[in-house]
Amino acid sequence: MNDNRSVQRCLAILRSFRSGPGQSLTALSKAVDLPHSTVLRLLKTLQGEGYVRQEGTLWSLTPQLLEIGFAALANTGVNDLIQASLQALADRCSGAVNIGEKGKDEVIIIARATSETERRKILVVNLRVGNSMDSNSALYSALDLPEDQWSIALYPRRNVTTIGISLFSGPVRSLALGLSVNDDDYSREQIESELVHDLRAKRDEIRRLMNLGEV
Structure with a gap:
C-alpha cells in the first residue's frame, strides 16, 4: 500500500510541472497538498532516477522523461x-x-x-x-x-x-x-x-x- 501511495505521489509531482519549469519546493508541496519533507524525499528519488533536476532552490523536469513520452506516443x-x-x-x-x-x-x-x-x-x-x-x-x-x-x-x-x-x-x-x-x-x-x-x-x-x- 505504501509503495502504491509513493508511486501516486510521484506521479502527482510530475504532473504539477504542467504549470511550467522552475518550481519551488513550496509551490510543489502546495500543488500536491503534501508536506515539504515528503515532497523533497520524492523529488530526491526522481532526481536519482534522472527525471528531475535541481537548480538552486528550483526544480525542473529533465529530457529523460521524453523517453516515457515517446514510448507512450508509440503506443x-x-x-x-x-x-x-x-x-x-x-x-x-x-x-x-x-x-x-x-x-x-x-x-x-x-x-x-x-x-x-x-x-x-x-x-x-x-x-x-x-x-x-x-x-x-x-x-x-x-x-x-x-x-x-x-x-x-x-x-x-x-x-x-x-x-x-x-x-x-x-x-x-x-x-x-x-x-x-x-x-x-x-x-x-x-x-x-x-x-x-x-x-x-x-x-x-x-x-x-x-x-x-x-x-
Whole structure:
C-alpha cells in the first residue's frame, strides 16, 4: 500500500510541472497538498532516477522523461499515414484537427494537425500533442457518443467553432475526433451539414488505418 501511495505521489509531482519549469519546493508541496519533507524525499528519488533536476532552490523536469513520452506516443497507434490523413482534413477545412484519448477527467491530445491558414487566421491556442482539454471541450464531450451524434463547442471570443465525434469506444480506451474552424469561413448550417459529414468520413478512414474495430 505504501509503495502504491509513493508511486501516486510521484506521479502527482510530475504532473504539477504542467504549470511550467522552475518550481519551488513550496509551490510543489502546495500543488500536491503534501508536506515539504515528503515532497523533497520524492523529488530526491526522481532526481536519482534522472527525471528531475535541481537548480538552486528550483526544480525542473529533465529530457529523460521524453523517453516515457515517446514510448507512450508509440503506443497510441498514430503513425505517419494517420498524421497525413489528419493534415489533409485540416488543410481542406483551413482549420485544426485533433484526436483525443480519454483520461481520468480530461481528454489528452494524441495527434494534432493544423493548416497554414489556421495558423495565420485563427487565434491559435497553445495546444499540442500531450496537452489535455477539460470536460467543456467538444473533444471531451464526443467521447463515447453514439455513432450518429456529435458535439459542438463555441468560442466567440476567438471566433472559432469546434465539433467532435466518437472515434472509438471500448473497455480499455476511448478516442474522439475533433475539428476546429474559423467562424468567418463556415456558417452554422455548413458546419452541421458539410463538416460533420467530412468528419465522419475521416473517422472511417482513420479507423481503417488504426484497425479500430469494424468499419
